[in-house]
Amino acid sequence: MKKDIILAGVGGQGILSIAAVIGYAAIDMGLYIKQAEVHGMSQRGGDVSSNLRISDREIYSDLIPRGKADLIISVEPMESLRYIPMLSADGWLITNDEPFVNIPNYPEIEKIHTEIQAFPRHLLVSADKMAKEINAAKSANMVILGAAAPFLGITYDKLEKAIRMIFGKKGEEIIQTNLNALALGKDFATQHAQ
Amino acid sequence: MLLGDEAIAQGAIDAGLSGIYAYPGTPSTEITEYVEHSKEAREKGILANWAANEKTAVESAIGMAYAGKRTMVCMKHVGLNVAADAFVNSAITGTNGGLIVVAADDPSMHSSQNEQDSRFYGKFALLPILEPTNQQEAYDMVHYGFDLSEKYHVPVLMRITTRLAHSRSGVVPKPKRAQNEMKLPEDMRQYVLLPAIARKRYKLLLGIQSQLVEEGEKSPYNVYIDGNNKKMGIITFGIAFNYLMENYPERVVPYPVLKISQYPAPRKMIEKLCNECEEILVFEEGAPMIEELLRGYLNKGIKVKGKLDGTLPRDGELNPNIVAGVLGIKEAEPLTVPEVVVGRPPSLCNGCPHIDTYLGLNEAIAKYGKGRVFSDIGCYTLGALPPFNAINSCVDMGASITMAKGAADAGLVPSVAVIGDSTFTHSGMTGLLDAINSNAPITVVILDNSITAMTGGQKSAATGKVESICKGMGADPEHVHIIKPLKKNHEENVKIFEKELAYQGLSVIIPTRECIVALNKRMRDKFKDKKEEKV
Numbered sequence: 001m002k003k004d005i006i007l008a009g010v011g012g013q014g015i016l017s018i019a020a021v022i023g024y025a026a027i028d029m030g031l032y033i034k035q036a037e038v039h040g041m042s043q044r045g046g047d048v049s050s051n052l053r054i055s056d057r058e059i060y061s062d063l064i065p066r067g068k069a070d071l072i073i074s075v076e077p078m079e080s081l082r083y084i085p086m087l088s089a090d091g092w093l094i095t096n097d098e099p100f101v102n103i104p105n106y107p108e109i110e111k112i113h114t115e116i117q118a119f120p121r122h123l124l125v126s127a128d129k130m131a132k133e134i135n136a137a138k139s140a141n142m143v144i145l146g147a148a149a150p151f152l153g154i155t156y157d158k159l160e161k162a163i164r165m166i167f168g169k170k171g172e173e174i175i176q177t178n179l180n181a182l183a184l185g186k187d188f189a190t191q192h193a194q
Numbered sequence: 195m196l197l198g199d200e201a202i203a204q205g206a207i208d209a210g211l212s213g214i215y216a217y218p219g220t221p222s223t224e225i226t227e228y229v230e231h232s233k234e235a236r237e238k239g240i241l242a243n244w245a246a247n248e249k250t251a252v253e254s255a256i257g258m259a260y261a262g263k264r265t266m267v268c269m270k271h272v273g274l275n276v277a278a279d280a281f282v283n284s285a286i287t288g289t290n291g292g293l294i295v296v297a298a299d300d301p302s303m304h305s306s307q308n309e310q311d312s313r314f315y316g317k318f319a320l321l322p323i324l325e326p327t328n329q330q331e332a333y334d335m336v337h338y339g340f341d342l343s344e345k346y347h348v349p350v351l352m353r354i355t356t357r358l359a360h361s362r363s364g365v366v367p368k369p370k371r372a373q374n375e376m377k378l379p380e381d382m383r384q385y386v387l388l389p390a391i392a393r394k395r396y397k398l399l400l401g402i403q404s405q406l407v408e409e410g411e412k413s414p415y416n417v418y419i420d421g422n423n424k425k426m427g428i429i430t431f432g433i434a435f436n437y438l439m440e441n442y443p444e445r446v447v448p449y450p451v452l453k454i455s456q457y458p459a460p461r462k463m464i465e466k467l468c469n470e471c472e473e474i475l476v477f478e479e480g481a482p483m484i485e486e487l488l489r490g491y492l493n494k495g496i497k498v499k500g501k502l503d504g505t506l507p508r509d510g511e512l513n514p515n516i517v518a519g520v521l522g523i524k525e526a527e528p529l530t531v532p533e534v535v536v537g538r539p540p541s542l543c544n545g546c547p548h549i550d551t552y553l554g555l556n557e558a559i560a561k562y563g564k565g566r567v568f569s570d571i572g573c574y575t576l577g578a579l580p581p582f583n584a585i586n587s588c589v590d591m592g593a594s595i596t597m598a599k600g601a602a603d604a605g606l607v608p609s610v611a612v613i614g615d616s617t618f619t620h621s622g623m624t625g626l627l628d629a630i631n632s633n634a635p636i637t638v639v640i641l642d643n644s645i646t647a648m649t650g651g652q653k654s655a656a657t658g659k660v661e662s663i664c665k666g667m668g669a670d671p672e673h674v675h676i677i678k679p680l681k682k683n684h685e686e687n688v689k690i691f692e693k694e695l696a697y698q699g700l701s702v703i704i705p706t707r708e709c710i711v712a713l714n715k716r717m718r719d720k721f722k723d724k725k726e727e728k729v
Contacts, residue, residue: 010538023195027364033195036361038304039220039650044576046540051361060328061440062361062433065514067528081535085528102541107534115532 001031002057003153004064006083007050008074010100011038015075017166018145019050024162025154026054036062045102047079054153073148075127075141076100077112092121092193094148096140098128123147123192130184139181146185150193156186196365198358201329202266202296203228205336210371212263212291213241215251217620218649219270220305221359222298226268227652238373244646246655247591247620248273252280252295259293259349260385262377264340271299271312276591276621278315284349285319286387286395290379292340293349300356301480301511307571307588309509311480316351316457320399322406323351323457324415325432329363331415331455337368342409346402355479357511358433407458415455418463423448427471429464430454431484434477437517449475459484468496475520476500479512539579547643547707548574550679550687552584554705555610555639558691562608568601570594570622572614573648573709574641585612592621598636599629608695611638615656616646623663626702630668633699637691640664640702643709651712664702673701680707 005022009015019035026033036051051064066085072093074080080095087093095116099109116124127143136142142163149156160179167175196204203225206214216226229235230242245251248269255267269277274297281295297312316323324339326332332354339350383391410416429452430438439445452467454460468474468488474496476485482501489498499505505520506512518525542549552574559566569575569585570593577584587597594611602609613622618640629636642660646652656663664674673694677687687705694701708716 011540023362027195032364034361034363035195036357037197039224039360044540044543044573044648045538047538058445059363060436061514062357062363062436063513065440065518065525067526078535079538081532084531087529089526103536103538105536107536111534115534 001153002055003053003071004069005052005054005071005073005152006064006069006086007052008072008079008083009048009076010079010102011045011048013075013100014141015048015050018073018075018141019052020166021145021159021162022052022054022152022154024165025158028158028161029154031056032059034059034062047082049079049083071148071151073144075144077109077116077124078107081112081115090121092123092151093119094123094144094151095125096127096144097124098126098140123189125185125188127185130188131181134177134180134184136177136181139178142178142181143185143188146182146187147189149182149186150189195362196329196333197224197360197362198326198329198332198354199224199298199360200228201333201365202336202352202354203232204365204367205333206266206294207232207235207238207240208368208370209337209340210264210373211240211266212373213243213255213258214266214268215243215245215254216268217245217248217251217273218646218652219273219298220649221300221354221356222268222270222273222296223649223652224359225266225296227650244653244655248277249280252277252284255293255295256280256284256287256289259289259291260379262291263374264292266294266296266336268296268298270306271297271310272306272308272590273297274312274315281315281349282319283387285321285399286392287385288347288395288398289343289349290347290377291374292343294336294339294343294352295349296352296354298354298356298359299480302356304356307590309480311483312351312353313457313480313483316353317483319351320403321348321351322346322409323353325353325455325457326358327415327433327435327453327455328358329361329365332358333365334368335415335455338415346406348399348402353432355433355511403458407461410456410458410460411462413456413460416460416463417453418466419447419451419453421447421449421451424450424471426473426475427452427467428475428477429467429484430477432479434479434512434517437512437514438477440514441518441521441523454484464488473497473499475505477506477512477517482508540576541579542573542576543710545710546573547679547705547710548577548641550681550684551639551641551705552577552582554679554684554687555612555691556582556584557688558695559608559610562695566601566606566608567610567612568594568597570611570613570617572617572641574612574614577612590621591617592625595622595625595629595636595638598638599625599632599634602634602636607635607698609636610695611636613638613640614647615640615642615644615660616654618660619654619656619663623667626664626669627667629700635698636700637694637697638700638702640704642704642706643712645709645712647709647711651709651715660704664704669700669702673697673699674704675702676704676706678707679705
């Protein structure tokens with residue numbers, strides 16, 4: 001078993017919390033893991049990504065080889081496209097549809113969505129909207145993670161357990177909100193992924 | 195799950211560390227941050243200290259090791275330039291307690307102004323170097339490094355690069371050991387580098403070099419892995435080994451491989467590889483330091499492939515694809531980024547005080563024309579980008595003030611320096627003293643956001659002191675101004691900039707407002723505390 005995942009977004013959008021949940025769950029399943037992050041200058045509103053690698057054998061490179069990623073999980077639609085050269089021919093592109101506009105020349109969002117929809121294996125998730133509908137506006141991340149859940153090679157109950165652990169200190173209400181967001185994303189994937 | 199940086203920090207805590215000193219710098223910052231926030235370190239009384247700069251950090255570490263304790267000091271690669279005087283001479287004094295100097299290099303310049311290779315400093319100072327391959331080695335090598343340091347009574351340089359520093363993996367801990375008791379050096383003149391003593395000390399350092407090479411031969415971190423195909427032998431240094439193995443999914447490389455993570459490089463092992471193989475392929479993350487040695491200046495001996503003959507790119511970090519290309523391993527044509535995607539460079543945060551400072555300065559200086567603003571290293575370097583286009587230089591820590599002085603000396607009046615509070619106390623103060631002593635016609639703008647912001651908000655040595663430092667060094671109080679960079683103060687601030695730009699002597703303007711990220715965090719923490727109080 002081996003899953004190579006590119007996590008993408010904009011500095012400050014919190015892709016590392018997605019990485020933390022997957023990482024915790026993977027370790028709980030006794031898998032090896034490596035996760036390369038971006039720190040420093042790029043975090044000031046620039047594009048950021050993380051290379052997350054899970055395997056049942058020892059992992060060597062911290063970086064995923066180009067063209068070998070099984071998944072791109074992105075919390076921002078244009079950022080999902082930036083890492084397309086990393087994706088393998090049968091990889092999945094899973095992304096939020098809500099743009100994060102902090103540059104003057106952000107492209108028309110319809111064009112971005114059209115590019116994403118051109119991929120044979122994609123999930124374009126209205127994560128912000130879905131999260132708001134269940135009063136979990138801050139948990140759009142977990143909706144995206146839920147949408148990626150069927151592709152991770154990690155059982156769903158382990159992801160739930162990881163969320164309980166990671167958000168444990170914040171109380172039962174926050175845990176439940178995040179679990180609801182995760183479930184919403186998973187249901188979306190079940191309905192839309194073919 | 196520890197970052198490479200955190201593995202080093204936990205390794206140090208477990209190996210009997212007494213104190214860690216550092217100046218923040220990507221990708222090294224998280225080592226000291228980890229110790230700073232570790233409950234275990236606090237309970238064990240381990241000191242975590244943000245120093246004014248890398249030189250003061252190394253000197254404090256030399257002092258702590260003088261007193262017999264185990265000490266670590268951390269910096270980014272260019273920080274070792276600042277600390278070089280202390281570092282190189284620490285090899286001559288030798289050490290009493292274990293001393294590890296960690297330099298985190300940044301090939302590909304993700305957050306740096308160059309990609310210099312710190313291993314040259316280790317070689318230059320004649321000190322052993324450890325270069326971990328992965329997070330586990332990073333952890334283990336701290337124990338090993340302290341032992342090596344205490345065995346030969348010399349500091350040990352640990353060199354890491356960005357990928358290891360900022361990548362997480364599981365780490366298996368070792369048994370914890372106690373800190374050293376305080377104990378003075380046996381020879382009380384060891385550290386007195388008067389020429390007569392320094393000559394003796396230098397001979398001692400030269401004398402252990404052959405033993406250090408022997409250490410490399412038997413090091414558990416230098417491994418010879420035989421292979422059937424002797425047409426080529428491969429030498430990897432540090433994390434380059436990972437990129438090689440990544441390309442062989444069954445983890446069997448057909449060629450003999452020498453994995454090196456400890457220097458001086460093991461001479462006999464290299465000789466064996468060279469004798470058995472027709473040519474040698476060298477993978478080094480950084481400069482072709484050992485490759486150049488093997489090749490020789492005239493290149494008349496061993497056939498060596500690497501960065502010097504164009505087999506590998508000369509700049510940037512390695513990755514699995516570069517290594518695959520060199521080994522002739524085919525990969526599928528990658529998909530291309532759709533044209534619709536545009537760049538998203540980093541930018542100053544919404545509400546950042548530097549925005550208001552640059553808007554004010556830009557307006558006041560417009561009438562003099564472009565090319566007069568010398569800047570420095572920090573978040574405010576982003577003022578080089580649109581929409582501000584406000585600065586003309588970023589060279590090294592503190593260079594803004596001294597470059598403005600030099601340009602003014604050449605006749606470029608007015609010239610302006612823009613420097614942050616932490617950078618000012620790091621290396622700007624001495625330059626300001628030069629400028630004050632010659633009453634240089636420059637305006638020094640010290641952006642005081644009361645934190646070291648770019649590296650994630652470490653304590654600034656300058657907090658609450660900038661104005662008094664300037665006045666104490668002799669800046670004319672008539673020409674030292676504190677302004678508050680806010681939109682509503684814009685007109686008033688522009689007037690102060692205009693007045694001081696016109697002044698034919700040295701002036702200091704200190705825009706003072708807390709970093710917006712730090713402020714938001716402080717407010718969140720305050721709110722959290724209040725909430726907990728209620729509960």
